[in-house]
Amino acid sequence: MPGRVESLDLRVRSRALGRSWGPRHGNTMAQLDSEVKEECLREDLKFYFMNPCEKYRARHQIPWKLGLQILKILMVTTQLVRFGLGNQLVVAFKEDNTVAFKHLFLKDYSGTDEDDYSCSIYTQEDAYESIFFAISQYHRLKNISLATLDYGENEDNRIGLKVCKQHYKRETRLSSNETLNIDSDIEIDCVLLDLPTLSESSQAWKQSAFFRLEFYRLLQVEISFHLKGIDLQTIHSRELPDCYVFQNTIIFDNKAHSGKIKIYFDSKANIEECRALNISGSTQKNTQYVLVFDAFVILICLASLVLCTRSIVLALRLRKRFLDFFLEKYNRRVCDTGRWEFVSGWFVLVIISDLMTIVGSILKMEIKAKTLTNYDLCSILLGTSTLFVWVGVIRYLGYFQAYNVLILTMQASLPKVLRFCACAGMIYLGYTFCGWIVLGPYHEKIIFRFPARRKEVKNAKSCFPACVTVQPYIELF
Amino acid sequence: MPGRVESLDLRVRSRALGRSWGPRHGNTMAQLDSEVKEECLREDLKFYFMNPCEKYRARHQIPWKLGLQILKILMVTTQLVRFGLGNQLVVAFKEDNTVAFKHLFLKDYSGTDEDDYSCSIYTQEDAYESIFFAISQYHRLKNISLATLDYGENEDNRIGLKVCKQHYKRETRLSSNETLNIDSDIEIDCVLLDLPTLSESSQAWKQSAFFRLEFYRLLQVEISFHLKGIDLQTIHSRELPDCYVFQNTIIFDNKAHSGKIKIYFDSKANIEECRALNISGSTQKNTQYVLVFDAFVILICLASLVLCTRSIVLALRLRKRFLDFFLEKYNRRVCDTGRWEFVSGWFVLVIISDLMTIVGSILKMEIKAKTLTNYDLCSILLGTSTLFVWVGVIRYLGYFQAYNVLILTMQASLPKVLRFCACAGMIYLGYTFCGWIVLGPYHEKIIFRFPARRKEVKNAKSCFPACVTVQPYIELF
Amino acid sequence: MPGRVESLDLRVRSRALGRSWGPRHGNTMAQLDSEVKEECLREDLKFYFMNPCEKYRARHQIPWKLGLQILKILMVTTQLVRFGLGNQLVVAFKEDNTVAFKHLFLKDYSGTDEDDYSCSIYTQEDAYESIFFAISQYHRLKNISLATLDYGENEDNRIGLKVCKQHYKRETRLSSNETLNIDSDIEIDCVLLDLPTLSESSQAWKQSAFFRLEFYRLLQVEISFHLKGIDLQTIHSRELPDCYVFQNTIIFDNKAHSGKIKIYFDSKANIEECRALNISGSTQKNTQYVLVFDAFVILICLASLVLCTRSIVLALRLRKRFLDFFLEKYNRRVCDTGRWEFVSGWFVLVIISDLMTIVGSILKMEIKAKTLTNYDLCSILLGTSTLFVWVGVIRYLGYFQAYNVLILTMQASLPKVLRFCACAGMIYLGYTFCGWIVLGPYHEKIIFRFPARRKEVKNAKSCFPACVTVQPYIELF
Amino acid sequence: MPGRVESLDLRVRSRALGRSWGPRHGNTMAQLDSEVKEECLREDLKFYFMNPCEKYRARHQIPWKLGLQILKILMVTTQLVRFGLGNQLVVAFKEDNTVAFKHLFLKDYSGTDEDDYSCSIYTQEDAYESIFFAISQYHRLKNISLATLDYGENEDNRIGLKVCKQHYKRETRLSSNETLNIDSDIEIDCVLLDLPTLSESSQAWKQSAFFRLEFYRLLQVEISFHLKGIDLQTIHSRELPDCYVFQNTIIFDNKAHSGKIKIYFDSKANIEECRALNISGSTQKNTQYVLVFDAFVILICLASLVLCTRSIVLALRLRKRFLDFFLEKYNRRVCDTGRWEFVSGWFVLVIISDLMTIVGSILKMEIKAKTLTNYDLCSILLGTSTLFVWVGVIRYLGYFQAYNVLILTMQASLPKVLRFCACAGMIYLGYTFCGWIVLGPYHEKIIFRFPARRKEVKNAKSCFPACVTVQPYIELF
Secondary structure: OHHHHHHHHHHHHHHHHHHHHHHHHOOOHHHHHHHHHHHHHHHHHHHHOOOHHHHHHHHOOOOHHHHHHHHHHHHHHHHHHHHHHHHHHHHHHHHHHHHHHHHHHOOOOOOOOOOOOOEEEOEHHHHHHHHHHHHHHHHOHHHHEOOOOEEOEOOOOOEOEEEEEEEEEEOOOOOOOOOEEEEEEEEEEEEEEOHHHHHOOOOHHHHOHHHOOOOOOEEEEEEEEEEEEEEOOHHHHOOOOEEEEEEEEEEEEOOOOOOOEEEEEEEEEEEEOOOOEEEEOOOOOOHHHHHHHHHHHHHHHHHHHHHHHHHHHHHHHHHHHHHHHHHHHHOOOOOHHHHHOOOOHHHHHHHHHHHHHHHHHHHHHHHHOOOOOOHHHHHHHHHHHHHHHHHHHHHHHOOOHHHHHHHHHHHHHHHHHHHHHHHHHHHHHHHHHHHHHHOHHHOHHHHOOOOOHHHHHHHHHHHHHHHHHHHHHHHOO | OHHHHHHHHHHHHHHHHHHHHHHHHOOOHHHHHHHHHHHHHHHHHHHHOOOHHHHHHHHOOOOHHHHHHHHHHHHHHHHHHHHHHHHHHHHHHHHHHHHHHHHHHOOOOOOOOOOOOOEEEOEHHHHHHHHHHHHHHHHOHHHHEOOOOEEOEOOOOOEOEEEEEEEEEEOOOOOOOOOEEEEEEEEEEEEEEOHHHHHOOOOHHHHOHHHOOOOOOEEEEEEEEEEEEEEOOHHHHOOOOEEEEEEEEEEEEOOOOOOOEEEEEEEEEEEEOOOOEEEEOOOOOOHHHHHHHHHHHHHHHHHHHHHHHHHHHHHHHHHHHHHHHHHHHHOOOOOHHHHHOOOOHHHHHHHHHHHHHHHHHHHHHHHHOOOOOOHHHHHHHHHHHHHHHHHHHHHHHOOOHHHHHHHHHHHHHHHHHHHHHHHHHHHHHHHHHHHHHHOHHHOHHHHOOOOOHHHHHHHHHHHHHHHHHHHHHHHOO | OHHHHHHHHHHHHHHHHHHHHHHHHOOOHHHHHHHHHHHHHHHHHHHHOOOHHHHHHHHOOOOHHHHHHHHHHHHHHHHHHHHHHHHHHHHHHHHHHHHHHHHHHOOOOOOOOOOOOOEEEOEHHHHHHHHHHHHHHHHHHHHHEOOOOEEOEOOOOOEOEEEEEEEEEEOOOOOOOOOEEEEEEEEEEEEEEOHHHHHOOOOHHHHOHHHOOOOOOEEEEEEEEEEEEEEOOHHHHOOOOEEEEEEEEEEEEOOOOOOOEEEEEEEEEEEEOOOOEEEEOOOOOOHHHHHHHHHHHHHHHHHHHHHHHHHHHHHHHHHHHHHHHHHHHHOOOOOHHHHHOOOOHHHHHHHHHHHHHHHHHHHHHHHHOOOOOOHHHHHHHHHHHHHHHHHHHHHHHOOOHHHHHHHHHHHHHHHHHHHHHHHHHHHHHHHHHHHHHHOHHHOHHHHOOOOOHHHHHHHHHHHHHHHHHHHHHHHOO | OHHHHHHHHHHHHHHHHHHHHHHHHOOOHHHHHHHHHHHHHHHHHHHHOOOHHHHHHHHOOOOHHHHHHHHHHHHHHHHHHHHHHHHHHHHHHHHHHHHHHHHHHOOOOOOOOOOOOOEEEOEHHHHHHHHHHHHHHHHHHHHHEOOOOEEOEOOOOOEOEEEEEEEEEEOOOOOOOOOEEEEEEEEEEEEEEOHHHHHOOOOHHHHOHHHOOOOOOEEEEEEEEEEEEEEOOHHHHOOOOEEEEEEEEEEEEOOOOOOOEEEEEEEEEEEEOOOOEEEEOOOOOOHHHHHHHHHHHHHHHHHHHHHHHHHHHHHHHHHHHHHHHHHHHHOOOOOHHHHHOOOOHHHHHHHHHHHHHHHHHHHHHHHHOOOOOOHHHHHHHHHHHHHHHHHHHHHHHOOOHHHHHHHHHHHHHHHHHHHHHHHHHHHHHHHHHHHHHHOHHHOHHHHOOOOOHHHHHHHHHHHHHHHHHHHHHHHOO
């Protein structure tokens, strides 16, 4: 706001100067030419700083850009909502599968994770039972699972379950009975249990030396296996179903040796091409309409991009004319605020938003065509661009007088608010460090999540009354 | 406030003009006549804009309307509370029944719903057991249920349990062992298990081919049955008990094929006429008093309606006189604000409230007489009208000077607050869309409830500090 | 504030008048006498409105009252804390017993109440089992309970368990098979199970006709029994232990006939004299110190009471003198605000507080001496009086200039805040009625607790942002 | 702020006086000398109150102190974060062990503590089972525990489990059957169960008279034992693992005799030197780098300490000169505010912070070297000093004009805010006492935690709206 007001002053002043100086010196021809040029520049400047309504009234210029932006808001939001609904299905499918796996492979899983780990065990018996439970559930998988699952191949192209255990090396030299001998080097032993082994009626694998765990030197046991799944929901909404490979890993973490083994379950889901699948029936071929819609969005964004770039180029040219004129006439350089006044931040916002929408839409079309599965990047691009487009609406509200005051006031107050936040932030930072180190460790819940959001939220809450009480200070400036 | 102040100014001004102009030109008869007319109009205007106390002092007009409104507040609130207490019983009965059904028909129901579904299962064994459990509980219903239930008749007038399963059609042509063959068309199979079938000691129905589920192509299993119940509580409070037909549906939803079957329990309760019921004993016949009370409420609302309508009609006539006079004397049209000043928003509020109370009371009497069971519409009508009546109390507070200032100030500030909300709303909308698409899907809890209230509340909370910090801006206008 | 300022003005004015009038008329003796009297009154008034520090400076009057109040704050707070700690033990004992009873007598009690009822059952089998469980636990009580319990005598002086069932009378006339016959009159059947009956090995009581419940007409089953307990903790802190009689009642509530029987457990604990108790050993005899302390508190409060009453009497006399003088001299009555200025609200507060402390302390001594057990009344009296005493501290803060401004400002702003609250309250009341009736019944949690605090708190929370946004309005006055 | 402004005024005034007085009297030599001295003092004063940037501009003095402080912030924060991460591991290990012990030794432990106690039992059978469970788990410990635990020696150097029971002495004289005879003296019986006793196959210890508990006079049963553990995690991050001795105590608390025995589990972990431990392998020897870093922090803090102390000494000298000059010239003493203006609070803060950091760093080095295990004191020292260092950053923000205004405003408003808080505090204190005694005991949750934080937070919350509504009052000053 200060910038804009200053530049307005400047224009007013320059006009006033022009008028008062004009009659005094303006006799020669050069003077006249300069005056014509000045008048022309003044007209162009006045027109440039008009809003669409005024432009229409002044030169009957139809506000194409304005119309385009309004159309763009509608299109981009529609596209985002459609994409979001599709994306939800994909994410929900992955999460439901993870939850189902936890219920299948973790013994006594309660349905909710305890913390960042799924469950925890405290006795040696429970440890053996949990490991054997997971292995035998894998063996019986096809008879118990409700999902359409199949065994997948490992990294080394074998079907089966890989069990690895990490432990400290046992000390080789003989020691007295009383002493704990530990070599701090870590050994990793692995075994692959394939389906035939698991099917043996004698369950000989359970008796193998591998499964005799020495807990005092055990660091962790890791059970990993691959499963293949298929997301049939997409048959309704889209053409082809996605096929998934789930890389499941169960980790029994005993690194702390605190008598509590934490069980982590991790399921990574990769989308792959479906091969062994045969779908028939009347599938709806509505994909092309979606692609046409996406293409249309790209077109509109391109148009908007071109128009805004053109505006900025014209503005820069106008600025050059103005600066030259100013330098020539008053032999003075225009201040920085005056220079920046010419480059509208809104146009920059629109251009960034357009670029993001275009890239996002292309990604979306690729995903639709099953050549890409990069849902995350696409959702970030489309989401952020939509945020910018909606924030851009505020600019159009600024064309109404009442709102303009509001917006300018907010612009003017922002630095004060930020400055206050900086001060409060310093105190808060010190408080956080101090609180974390002095109080933190003694609250079990805070330990594992120092950089997590939850704690900050709590602190922010407790800080909140303070914020309110200092609020009057802001007003005092 | 601006409107009222303006009109007051206007009146003062016109009076001042009258006095200064009077002596100057007022000699002719026409002038005198006009002056008398003007004085008369001025008196009427002054009287019109008085509040009841002033009116009483000026013309000893007893404030009937005021008394009526106060009486109405009491009556309407009493009526609402009575209706609310009755309504609570009905709703509580329905909900208790639903909870009881969930405990009876859902295996291992924990007492609280997991999400929008009641519980979930993860293994084939659980799926079969849950289905068979629901069916056998239905069969044993009369021996286990604590409620006075009876089997109801289906849509096709048969007593029994209807089990339907939806699945993709199996591919007819032969396929290799490795390939999954699915026809995207959906088939629905149904079977009706009547009581004789269920009573067979051999439980042959469990072995039928229908209950051999192929989970890879199963979409959902739906068990539906009708039960008849009776709400005996009403014997105490009202004359006749309500009879209910519960249309229960248990849905095993496997549409996602994610390995997790969600179990939905849905119970629709319809109130029906009780036939096979025979009640004797000393039932209290207090219904007629309630009906008389309702009738009295309707009468009062009608009176209030008539008085307010009359006031508005008189106001419109006065406005016409004033506009004519103004046009004739100053040859000017009165501005819109001045015109609207005559139509009191409070009267409109009272009229709407009265209409709603009358319709609501009639509905309530019908419900009492068991000819209607439309509790919802009736509660909306009565509730909203009571809200309006209480809000209307503010008007009477406005008669006290101190409160009037408060009310006028709030009126004046409202547009600024709304304008600010519009700006904040834009940013919030963009933020919502962006946040939903970028962050949303990765938080399990937000997925299924995008348009639900809960999320918005949370967002609103997190937005709240922001609101507080921008609050000073509002004051800057 | 206005009042006090006004009276100060008044004094200043009267002094100014006195000085200017003095020289003009003051020749006669009467005049002189009057002037002396006036001067004397003026001095007294000035002294009366001084604060203790000024009084000390003016007439070297030692501020006894102030010292007494400060001493009283210390004493009363100490007394309250001591009483509170003792009271906590009593309440904790009662609640722990109630929780223990719930675990003993309610089958499958989870440890937390579900709502206002402890647990709920949904099948006939559960109903029988719960009832029989409670009865057999009563029988085995001495072998299972950890507390020192004994069977107590019923109202009719018999030891045993009283089981009552309420149900609608069965219709006498024969009815068809299909019709439900209910007489709306209610019958109550009771049976007393004494210990010999319960000890029978055949458990014949279970087979009695009484325990064949007809759920369709059953309203409630009530099991009631008395138990005697003893609170030994008091041996340490006080001289004699309290003996308790627990009147336990288990109610199986089927009034709604909704298929859900709610089980209420109610335990009323009465303190009684311990008879069959024999305590020896070195019990600490510190009770007398407590009694002395209480007596000292009573003494101080009496002194404070006398001093404050004297102050008020003196103030009233001074007022009379002032009013007479004013009437005589200026022939004018003093306005009401001026009159009330003489009666200090603080003194009234202190007197009320003193009276409450005295009565409370006497009660406390009686409780100590085991002649009374009225903990509740005593805690209300002592608590409220302490609140008043602490609020009274604000008065002494008012003697410092900086705080006085604060207090006067708060006094001045209070009516505006209250007025605003009245307006908001109206809207809120309407909103509450409307919200309750329109939305309420459909949220299970709100149903049963309409007049409870929890809901209001929630509403208040949701109302809170509104309060904040309207806050600037208050400042506009 | 007032102080500073006043002193600035003072300086301005004295300068103004100097100039106006100079020409009038300044002819003699003494006068000249005095004037030179005055000018010199004025220059020094001006320089003293400059900020670093101005100092640099005035005398090209490089701001060493400023640079040092900025370096210190970085170093101290890094040190704190490193220490905090290490400390977390230690605390987490202790807590995980405690949780694991609770799962091992408490029967039916749910995983979360009920209140300040871990679980509670309600029947005699449960009491016996819980006690025997804990004892037999201790016996089987090596076969069930996942941690590397060993039996530790008691205070009297014996390995085993010590069971103590407290009860009232039984009355010796014979009593009638009906009377409860209790001697209020307390007896303590203890028994030590060593491993051989526990290993007896007949489990004769269970049948001993000691374990025949008489609950009516039992006060508590205490099971205590020592276990040795080892924290192997530190092998990775630091050189040597810590060895722990866990002093575990299980208390069955029946003091209330309310029928509910509360089970407390308390585990005290002491770090001891590891003896029977033999670690080999390639341990990383990175400890010396950490020690060098700590030493460097100490050096920097010493430098900062010296510089700040020097500044304060110089300031005090300057003050002496100023006071002497003032006394000599104007024969007046400088007011207190003027005096305090010379001692910068920031320097005092920095000095305190430096001292704490130095002591904390030395402690940290000792802990690293395993000669001390005083984690708590060290974390309090380092944490608090870091808080101070960060708060000190605000001072540097004060060098920028815009921030300075903010800081001065906050300084000026602080007393008003505090004064308001004092008033509110009085009312709140009274309210707390009253609320605790009148309402407190009847809410189960508040009983046991009167002085705890939780309740205050709740009260503070309910008080919060009040705070907001009175906020405008603050602004009125």
